[in-house]
Amino acid sequence: MSLLHFFLLLPFLLAAMLPLLNKLTKELHPGWLAMAAPAFMLFYFLSRIPEVSKGRSLTASVPWIPSLGINLDSNLDGLGLLFALLISGIGALVVLYSISYLHPRKEAVTRFYVCLLLFMGAMLGVVLSDHLIVLYGFWELTSITSFLLIAFWHKREVSLAGALKSLLITSFGGLAMLAGFLLLGLAGGSLRVSELIDSSAVLAASPLLLPAMLLIALGVLTKSAQFPFHIWLPDAMEAPTPVSAYLHSATMVKAGLYLAARLMPIFAGQAPWYILLTTSGLITLLYGAFRAIKQTDLKALLAYSTISQLGLVLTLLGLGSVYPTGSTHEYAVYSTAAAAAALFHLVNHAAFKGALFMTAGIVDHETGTRDLRQLGGLLRFMPLTFTVALAASLSMAGVPPFGGFMSKELFFGSALDAMRSGSWGTAAFLIPVIAWTASAFTFVYSAIFVWRTFGGSRRGEQADASHAAVQEAPHKQPNDARHATMRAPVQETPQDARYETLQETPHEAPLSMLLSPMLLAAAALIFGLFPGSIGPNVLQPALDSLQPGAAEAFTELSLWHGWTPELLMTLGVFIVGGALFLIAPRVPLLNRPLRVLFSWNGVFKGGLRNADRASERLTSLYLTGSMRHYASYVFLFLIVAVAVTTFMTGGFRISFSGMAPVTVYEGIAVAALIAAALAVPFAQSRMMAIILTGTIGYLVVLFFVLFRAPDLALTQMIVETVSVTLFLLCFYHLPALKREKIALRTKLINGLIAAASGIVMTVVALGAFSGRAFPSISDYYLKNSYELAGGKNVVNVILVDFRGFDTMLEIVVLGIASYAIYGVIGLKWPEEKVVERNGLREREFRLIYEDARSNDVILQTLSKVILFLILTFSFYILFAGHHEPGGGFIGALMTSSALVLLSIAFGAKTVRSALPLNFRIVTACGIAVALLTGIGSFAFNMPFLSHAFGYVYLPIFGKNELATAVLFDLGVYLTVVGITMTIILAIGRDK
Secondary structure (H helix, E strand, O other): OOHHHHHHHHHHHHHHHHHHHHHHOOOOOHHHHHOHHHHHHHHHHHHOHHHHHOOOOEEEEEEEEHHHOEEEEEEEOHHHHHHHHHHHHHHHHHHHHHHHHOOOOOOOHHHHHHHHHHHHHHHHHHHHEOEHHHHHHHHHHHHHHHHHHHOOOOOOHHHHHHHHHHHHHHHHHHHHHHHHHHHHHHHHOOOEHHHHHHOHHHHHOOOOHHHHHHHHHHHHHHHOOOOOHHHHHHHHHHOOHHHHHHHOOOOHHHHHHHHHHHOHHHHOOOHHHHHHHHHHHHHHHHHHHHHHOOOOEHHHHHHHHHHHHHHHHHHHHHHOOOOOOOOOOOOHHHHHHHHHHHHHHHHHHHHHHHHHHHHHHHHHHHHOOOEOOOOOOOOOOOHHHHHHHHHHHHHHHOOOOOHHHHHHHHHHHHHHHHHHHOOOHHHHHHHHHHHHHHHHHHHHHHHHHHHHHHOOOOOOHHHHHHHHHHHHOOOOOOOOOOOHHHOOOOOOOOOOOOOOOOOOOOOOOOHHHHHHHHHHHHHHHHHHHOHHHOHHHHHHHHHHHHOOOOOOOOOOOOOOOOOOHHHHHHHHHHHHHHHHHHHHHHOHHHHOOOOOOOOHHHHHHHHHHHHHHHHHHHHHHHOOOOHHHHHHHHHHHHHHHHHHHHHHHOOOOOOOOOOOOOOHHHHHHHHHHHHHHHHHHHOOOHHHHHHHHHHHHHHHHHHHHHOOOHHHHHHHHHHHHHHHHHHHHHHOOOOOOOOOOOOHHHHHHHHHHHHHHHHHHHHHHHHHHHOOOOOOOHHHHHHHHHHHHOOOOHHHHHHHHHOHHHHHHHHHHHHHHHHHHHHHHHHHOOOOEEEEEOOEEEEEOOEOOOOOOOOOHHHHHHHHHHHHHHHHHHHHHHHHOOOOOOOHHHHHHHHHHHHHHHHHHHOHHHHHHHOOOOHHHHHHHHHHHHHHHHHHHHHHOOOOOOOOEEEEEEOOOEEEEEEOHHHHHHHHHHHHHHHHHHHHHHHOEOO
């Protein structure tokens, strides 16, 4: 495994180990453990700067799905390095900040850091992936993990609503983007980004380029919160402040901008692309800035300012795409300048916006509110926080000597160049006009953030009353990480109601919380005073990735270029912005929500509500609660599908030649099977129905024995045994059996459907063996199971090697199903008791047979012997399954049957005392073992779930085979034991 892939996987590995490490180091805050990933990543990527700055790219590839040409291809070029430094650098500062922000005893901090590390790894995967399908996988993982982070306080409805909105909107764009990727791959003959860039001339002539471009643009706009898809970002502010500082200033919202930049060499010169990006960016820039000045919540103000700044960067990326790559077009110079400005402002925005989010979190943490109507006068209480906020706000407003001033000057220059170029026609003058107007609003909301938070005196009657009360009361400790009951939802319309009374006298935050925003604010100043610190070595290689062969754009950056039009525009921004800030409180247009006929939030909510109603009506047509209806739908679909297929293929033939003769024993078994099946509907009690159903299952076991399939026979026999036990446990919760009166017409319809289904399946089975269109794959497995997988048991080799990915997904699905069963039963019978184990209070449900035990002395005596026989045999077939009948699935079922026997004979308390395990955790551990076994193949540059085997000589035992498939089988074993026992014990709960 290459170092590049190691650091790509590092956040995922640490996230998997963090719960265990946290238990081993109970006194240590989990944040210090989580810090290891971004810290090591930052050190590695910093060490790559000299190499990448010379124009070299670090590449690595690991086979994933070679048959489809999908590999884990990674490429660390200038653009990837820039984003990797942002992800790791700001990630480390956010983790450091969160250590003081989140209280380890009052918050689920381990869960928080696991989700944060997963997001960090997913985001890193997005910017390093050189394969579009892999990129899409990481892209969707960022949506899922951001959903978990936004909904961290999942008991609050506003948090869940904000998380759901972000997931729906970004996932919708992601699906559109996937379709665009596939079209782009068809047009270019490859799904690798580097290869598509090399074939950009071929792509330009393809008719698939335009639809691919529009679909990909939809993914870009939704992820980067561009108008009208911006509505998810303000609601996402319900996340903890460290999440906002990371996801919504430096990483997730910039994933869309990254994709637009990454594909710039492909789409450069395509009018629909640069017109769409520039137009969307300008609208978002102006709209977000105008909305920001109306907000009364600190994080809401920052949310809309983020929307505006993202629009600014997207505008520059659009302006940077106006000419074909490599051409000598007259627009090339200003296009390069625009792309350079986009990269520089992207870095500046990450610095000052991260600092501002953290500052807002500090204010909230120390005062208990984010409402600007109650804040003010905090300068004398929090001077360091004020200094950080002032520096970051000045950079955001574009005031020298901060980096935001220089990138804003570059933005004005690009806007003026676009107007002069003539490439935008008569509407070209709107570009600098909108840029200047939005910048004036930017100055206003920057001033609002600083002045209304730290300037003047405390505002609001409730705040004054609270302050007076605190002066009389003894001084209390600072608020811990959250004031969940005080939080008003961040909505598109400002809240009219005031926040609750402030709880304490404001005071400065601890240095550990101030350190991260101080470093970011210092970076915003350094980028302005010393742009050469990142320009030639970091930004220029990134620019070369956007526009191969671009001119040097970061060698002449300075604070003073004379009295240029850009400087005059900046002075106008300061004058007009200052005037607007002063008159804003007296102008309703600037401080009150607009009265509009509809809002985009209303459109989203209305569409979601109508979709729910439509799906509910459609579902109610077929989801009747009748098992007979559901079975009828399935069988009728089967009949129709076979009929249509037969008609389209011209029919099929049935031939009995070449088939083995039916023996007497097989005929008797078939007759018994049919008799038992026909008797089930006429059973007079549930007990008889279960006995007959079990009989059918054991007769199937007999067929497997007759056909010499020992693996299948063992599996079917144990499954049938456990199933009968589950049925018997379910009887406890079922009402008395009542016979329903079924009309003769219904009986006839049921009979016809059943008969037709049986005939269809019989005909299909016979036809499949008679007219096979291709040779059976079984010959391949028989010939290669030992040579390629080192196993003589073909069935087990197929499960753990050839079709190991199928088995992996199956145990995951089964695990989810067991958790669902546990959750549903827990909700239905919530009666519980609280016990204390190892100093922790845990909930424990009472089982129906927990206090009861069998009085059958013979059963108890025999079970003591049988139990150890079953367990011994189960371990044998687990480890012998690679060569002999058995395997992890069969061994797990046998172990579970032994535990069920123990619980029936001696009660559930005996099982718990003998095995004090949480079987849900056993399930998770089993899935983890299987997954890690598959991931381990990456260390040897092999595809996922590639197994290896070899031979060693052991004393006494002689030559022995060692196969990694045994580890995978062990994961299956643990998973199935956990699943089975979770279901058994859950169904056995008392009412």
